[in-house]
Amino acid sequence: MHSVLSLALAVAALPALINAQQSAWGQCGGNNWNGATSCVSGYYCSKLNDYYSQCIPGTASTTTTTSGVPTTTTTTSSAPTSSNTICPGSRTKFKYFGINESGAEFGNNVIPGTLGTDYTWPTTDSIDFFLGKGMNTFRVTFLMERLSPPAGGLTGTFDPTYLASLKQTASYITGKGGYAVIDPHNFGRYNGNIMTDYTSFGTWCKNLASQFKSDTNIIFDTNNEYHDMDQTLVFNLNQACINGIRAAGATNQLILIEGNSYTGAWTWVSSGNAASLINLTDPNNNLAYEMHQYLDSDGSGTSPTCVSSTIGAERLAAATAWLQANNKKGFLGEIGAGSNDACITAVQGALCSMQESGVWIGALWWAAGPWWGTYYQSIEPPDGAAIARILPEALLPFL
Numbered sequence: 001m002h003s004v005l006s007l008a009l010a011v012a013a014l015p016a017l018i019n020a021q022q023s024a025w026g027q028c029g030g031n032n033w034n035g036a037t038s039c040v041s042g043y044y045c046s047k048l049n050d051y052y053s054q055c056i057p058g059t060a061s062t063t064t065t066t067s068g069v070p071t072t073t074t075t076t077s078s079a080p081t082s083s084n085t086i087c088p089g090s091r092t093k094f095k096y097f098g099i100n101e102s103g104a105e106f107g108n109n110v111i112p113g114t115l116g117t118d119y120t121w122p123t124t125d126s127i128d129f130f131l132g133k134g135m136n137t138f139r140v141t142f143l144m145e146r147l148s149p150p151a152g153g154l155t156g157t158f159d160p161t162y163l164a165s166l167k168q169t170a171s172y173i174t175g176k177g178g179y180a181v182i183d184p185h186n187f188g189r190y191n192g193n194i195m196t197d198y199t200s201f202g203t204w205c206k207n208l209a210s211q212f213k214s215d216t217n218i219i220f221d222t223n224n225e226y227h228d229m230d231q232t233l234v235f236n237l238n239q240a241c242i243n244g245i246r247a248a249g250a251t252n253q254l255i256l257i258e259g260n261s262y263t264g265a266w267t268w269v270s271s272g273n274a275a276s277l278i279n280l281t282d283p284n285n286n287l288a289y290e291m292h293q294y295l296d297s298d299g300s301g302t303s304p305t306c307v308s309s310t311i312g313a314e315r316l317a318a319a320t321a322w323l324q325a326n327n328k329k330g331f332l333g334e335i336g337a338g339s340n341d342a343c344i345t346a347v348q349g350a351l352c353s354m355q356e357s358g359v360w361i362g363a364l365w366w367a368a369g370p371w372w373g374t375y376y377q378s379i380e381p382p383d384g385a386a387i388a389r390i391l392p393e394a395l396l397p398f399l
């Protein structure tokens with residue numbers, strides 16, 4: 001989260017094309033809807049609730065009448081009844097599906113800060129809750145400056161206490177069969193400056209990886225959301241980190257690379273990330289491209305209002321096409337939206353399009369963590385804002 005792309009999205013006011021066919025993922029019905037009610041070839045109009053029908057892939061079956069998805073209930077236990085209605089096409093399930101566990105990167109204006117005051121670690125209860133729901137992947141966010149105190153620089157000694165907590169959190173997850181994404185939540189910066197010394201950064205990655213190399217359920221994330229940086233530098237930082245991780249002997253783990261422009265999926269191609277980062281190489285050939293996507297107007301994950309109920313699939317479409325055309329794997333490291341009908345449909349559309357594409361290997365909601373309070377995207381159990389509806393209606397159907 002935290003992209004400040006203030007693209008003014010011209011949300012075209014759709015003329016009422018009564019007889020036209022709605023495009024893929026577009027709205028095709030609902031109270032007061034007076035646009036197209038049939039869909040282009042290969043899609044059919046599926047009623048999701050009284051307010052919204054959507055063109056989804058496939059052909060209508062006899063059961064898609066009025067029952068639809070229980071979008072207004074807050075039932076939490078039973079799996080949503082109609083995953084077939086939500087996403088009826090042929091799907092490739094995510095290998096990695098879960099939650100960002102946030103907290104250890106909080107208070108980044110206080111270095112090193114005090115545990116329990118400025119930052120905290122995820123709780124085992126929270127991890128257990130999602131494992132119990134069938135999710136398996138947790139992105140563990142932390143700050144490089146707390147692990148590598150600035151006095152010693154990037155190549156200095158790790159802080160033993162912070163390292164121990166990071167390892168303890170990661171091992172708790174992997175010990176239960178889950179995957180832990182080790183996420184330096186640093187935006188390509190260290191100690192207040194853009195990291196330009198990519199050789200030292202490669203050493204930092206090597207030193208970190210050597211701590212985790214024997215645990216094959218660890219996933220390495222090179223850095224969270226590079227932004228406003230030279231594109232070649234973003235390439236060099238990623239490549240140095242890949243080389244460092246492999247040189248440490250961590251040869252079995254997946255590496256997630258991130259791009260410039262806050263690694264946004266919606267700008268993956270247009271920002272130049274695609275053209276540049278396609279050339280990253282991994283001696284062990286086990287990379288995926290981590291992208292992030294929020295569904296509010298500026299894509300920052302700061303408003304619970306989604307642009308539309310189709311914005312999820314729309315914002316991912318170009319990145320998905322790029323992954324497909326180049327035989328690459330994608331990993332949606334952050335997605336988030338409000339707990340309302342339009343956003344829930346938009347998240348469903350995003351995840352459905354990802355699973356139908358076959359090129360996305362994972363997805364993570366942003367975010368759980370003990371200190372989110374009333375943040376609308378908080379999925380921290382027991383009562384984070386996204387627990388009641390997002391979890392059962394928009395996430396669990398895609399397990």
Ligand SMILES: *[C@@H]1O[C@H](CO)[C@@H](O)[C@H](O)[C@H]1NC(C)=O
Binds near residue numbers: 275276278279
């Ligand atoms: C990536 O590699 C291709 C093929 O070698 C090359 O043509 C292209 O210029 C490279 N792109 C960048 C941004 O270096």
Ligand SMILES: CC(=O)N[C@H]1CO[C@H](CO)[C@@H](O)[C@@H]1O
Binds near residue numbers: 102
């Ligand atoms: C990537 C991201 O969303 N980072 C946010 C995580 O949470 C911290 C604490 O609220 C924010 O400062 C980051 O921007």
